[in-house]
Amino acid sequence: MPIPPSSSEATQLLARLCAGDESAGEALLPYVYQELRSVASSCMRGERESHTLQPTALVHEAYMRLLGTDETPHWQDRQHFIRVAAKAMRNVLVDHARKRNAVKRGGSERPLPLDQVVVAFEEQSLDVIALHEALDQLALADAELARLVELRFFAGLTIEETARILELSPATVERRWKVARIWLRDRLRA
Numbered sequence: 001m002p003i004p005p006s007s008s009e010a011t012q013l014l015a016r017l018c019a020g021d022e023s024a025g026e027a028l029l030p031y032v033y034q035e036l037r038s039v040a041s042s043c044m045r046g047e048r049e050s051h052t053l054q055p056t057a058l059v060h061e062a063y064m065r066l067l068g069t070d071e072t073p074h075w076q077d078r079q080h081f082i083r084v085a086a087k088a089m090r091n092v093l094v095d096h097a098r099k100r101n102a103v104k105r106g107g108s109e110r111p112l113p114l115d116q117v118v119v120a121f122e123e124q125s126l127d128v129i130a131l132h133e134a135l136d137q138l139a140l141a142d143a144e145l146a147r148l149v150e151l152r153f154f155a156g157l158t159i160e161e162t163a164r165i166l167e168l169s170p171a172t173v174e175r176r177w178k179v180a181r182i183w184l185r186d187r188l189r190a
Contacts, residue, residue, distance in 0.1 A: 014075050017067075025067045032078070036063065036085055042156025043089050053096050062088035079165045083147070086155035093154075094132040127188075134187040138180065148173065149180045 010031045016024035040055035040062070053061075065088045066073070066081075075081040131153075139146035144166070151162045163173040 010078050014078065014081060018073050018075060022067075029063065032081065032085075033059065035082055039082065039086050039155045040089055043086075043093060043154050053093070058089055058092055061092045065092065082155070083151060083165060086150055090132065090135075090150060090154045093128050097128040130188055131184070134184050137187060138183060141183075145176055145180050145183070148176055149184065152177060 010028060013024045013028040013031070017028065036059045037055060040058040043058060044053070044055050062085055066085060075084065135146050135149060138149065148162060148166060151157045151165060152159075157165070159170050159173050159177065162168075162177075163170045166173065168176075
C-alpha cells in the first residue's frame with residue numbers, strides 16, 4: 001500500500017483537483033481514505049445490522065459523487081474536503097433510505113428525537129430522511145448550525161474537532177450543539 005502524501009502534498013492535490021486535474025483525485029484517495037472510512041463508520045453506526053450499504057461502499061459512493069460531477073470543485077483545504085464529504089455521505093444515506101422506504105411503500109419507522117441519538121445510534125435505526133429534512137429546515141434558519149450538526153452527527157467529530165473545522169471555540173460549539181439538538185428534537189417530534 002502506498003505511503004499517503006503529507007498534509008502539504010494533500011493540499012497541493014486538492015488544488016490540482018480544483019484546477020481540473022482529474023488524476024489528482026486518484027492520488028488524493030490514499031491520503032483521505034482512512035479519515036473518510038472513519039466518518040462512514042460513524043454514519044453507519046446507527047443503521048440496522050441488515051443494512052445493505054457498508055462503510056466502504058458509503059466512502060466510495062460519496063467519493064464518486066464528489067469527483068463525478070461536471071462542476072469544478074472548490075475545496076479550500078483538507079478539512080473543507082472532509083466537511084463536504086460528510087455531507088455527501090449524508091446524501092448517500094438519505095437516498096438509500098428513500099429507496100428502501102419506497103420499496104416498503106412509505107416505511108413504518110418513526111422519527112427519533114435527536115437528544116436520544118447517541119443511544120439510538122448504538123441500539124436502533126434512525127429515520128435518516130426525517131433528520132435530513134429537519135437539517136434542511138435548520139440550514140435555512142442557520143446554515144452554520146446545520147454544518148455543526150453534520151460534523152457532529154454524520155461525521156462523528158468531537159466538540160474539539162468540530163471547533164477546529166468551524167474555527168470556533170469548543171465552548172461555543174458546545175453551546176450551539178445544545179441549541180441544535182433542542183431545535184431538531186422539536187422538529188423530529190412533530
